[in-house]
Amino acid sequence: MPNINDIVQIAEAMGKSPVVVVPERCAAVRNRNATCRTCIDACQADAIEVRANELNLNASLCVACGACATVCPTEALLSVAPPDAELARSAAEAAVANDGTAVFACARMAAKRVADPALFAEVPCMARVDESMVLSLVSHGAMDVLLVDGNCATCKYGVCDAAIAETVEQANRLLEVHGSAVRVRRASAFPDSLLADDTQGMYGATRRGFFSDAAGAAKDTVVTAARTTIEQELGYADRRTIGERLRVSDTGEMAQFPMPRHEVAINALDAIGAPTAERVESRLFGTVDIDIDRCNACGMCAVFCPTGALRRDPAEKALAALKYLEFSACECVQCGLCVDVCWKEALTLSNSVPADELYDFEPRTFHMKGVKRKKSPFGASGV
Ligand code: SF4
Ligand code: SF4
Numbered sequence: 171m172p173n174i175n176d177i178v179q180i181a182e183a184m185g186k187s188p189v190v191v192v193p194e195r196c197a198a199v200r201n202r203n204a205t206c207r208t209c210i211d212a213c214q215a216d217a218i219e220v221r222a223n224e225l226n227l228n229a230s231l232c233v234a235c236g237a238c239a240t241v242c243p244t245e246a247l248l249s250v251a252p253p254d255a256e257l258a259r260s261a262a263e264a265a266v267a268n269d270g271t272a273v274f275a276c277a278r279m280a281a282k283r284v285a286d287p288a289l290f291a292e293v294p295c296m297a298r299v300d301e302s303m304v305l306s307l308v309s310h311g312a313m314d315v316l317l318v319d320g321n322c323a324t325c326k327y328g329v330c331d332a333a334i335a336e337t338v339e340q341a342n343r344l345l346e347v348h349g350s351a352v353r354v355r356r357a358s359a360f361p362d363s364l365l366a367d368d369t370q371g372m373y374g375a376t377r378r379g380f381f382s383d384a385a386g387a388a389k390d391t392v393v394t395a396a397r398t399t400i401e402q403e404l405g406y407a408d409r410r411t412i413g414e415r416l417r418v419s420d421t422g423e424m425a426q427f428p429m430p431r432h433e434v435a436i437n438a439l440d441a442i443g444a445p446t447a448e449r450v451e452s453r454l455f456g457t458v459d460i461d462i463d464r465c466n467a468c469g470m471c472a473v474f475c476p477t478g479a480l481r482r483d484p485a486e487k488a489l490a491a492l493k494y495l496e497f498s499a500c501e502c503v504q505c506g507l508c509v510d511v512c513w514k515e516a517l518t519l520s521n522s523v524p525a526d527e528l529y530d531f532e533p534r535t536f537h538m539k540g541v542k543r544k545k546s547p548f549g550a551s552g553v
């Protein structure tokens with residue numbers, strides 16, 4: 171469930187952009203020492219700007235490919251062209267109609283109008299499809315996942331080809347290590363089973379044709395839902411500034427957030443099957459180690475962690491009394507912020523997570539050496 175801040179921002183931004191920005195989730199907004207610029211590397215349109223404590227997206231440059239939302243570890247960028255829930259429903263319906271094969275097609279392929287639109291889910295660009303979407307479909311019974319992405323080499327979105335390949339590789343590695351025989355495949359043409367002789371009447375005002383218009387999708391679906399939630403169910407809007415939203419609380423924590431895609435992925439993997447290897451390697455999960463000899467027990471890593479994967483001893487919240495830190499691999503999104511904020515360089519982060527740790531919901535504990543801070547290192551905002 172999005173929190174009130176997410177909902178307000180979604181409602182305000184939906185009509186303007188195919189990607190909604192939730193800045194307080196962004197590692198670089200939370201702390202100016204953050205090195206994450208993954209979204210910028212993924213964006214072919216130079217539409218994203220990340221500066222110290224600022225994340226901006228230029229909607230007039232954005233081509234709605236969805237690559238940034240796919241790679242952002244903290245889900246600070248939400249692709250709404252189409253929204254995840256709509257896309258998942260569309261893909262699941264198509265998989266049922268296809269006897270278990272889930273088919274996604276990019277808008278360029280869909281525009282050829284050679285295939286029955288009821289048999290595939292349309293995305294503006296295949297970079298829009300992320301691992302959580304694929305894994306969720308497999309966990310619900312999809313026996314095959316096919317990405318029909320045309321010929322990326324001749325597409326104006328062609329630079330997304332590497333990003334799509336990376337998502338496929340990541341998803342397939344996770345499927346393999348969880349004992350699934352399903353693999354994500356790519357194709358540059360629709361399979362014969364989806365082709366139809368006369369598709370004219372099938373497109374027009376269909377829902378999938380409508381999804382080619384990202385702004386239209388945004389306005390008509392999630393905006394309506396978000397506004398309804400705010401106005402009818404919650405009854406108010408959070409108008410705090412970003413500094414106010416990120417202010418460190420009296421208990422020494424910056425706001426933390428649920429990560430819906432991350433949760434979908436780990437729940438799907440749990441349903442698919444137990445890991446068949448000792449370690450799970452992916453970009454979705456991380457594991458942290460702390461060199462206790464270097465650590466000075468300042469607790470900064472836990473303060474800035476956006477998910478609460480690293481957290482202070484719940485019974486010892488006062489900043490002067492940090493005795494241990496807890497770490498939960500299943501909540502770590504591999505954003506690297508804890509490493510970036512540690513001035514003692516005591517943390518290391520790995521993408522190779524012991525399988526038993528990933529599915530062990532008991533946190534790992536790091537005991538501090540008892541170095542005490544005399545006062546809080548934070549000012550009024552901590553940003
Ligand atoms: S956390 Fe997400 S939005 Fe922020 S810099 Fe990294 S990829 Fe971009
Ligand atoms: S959707 Fe694509 S073009 Fe738009 S900001 Fe994200 S990566 Fe850039």
Ligand code: SF4
Pocket residue numbers: 456458471474475476477478479480501502503504505506507508509519
């Ligand atoms: S533990 Fe570190 S890498 Fe993992 S989510 Fe928290 S800040 Fe990010």
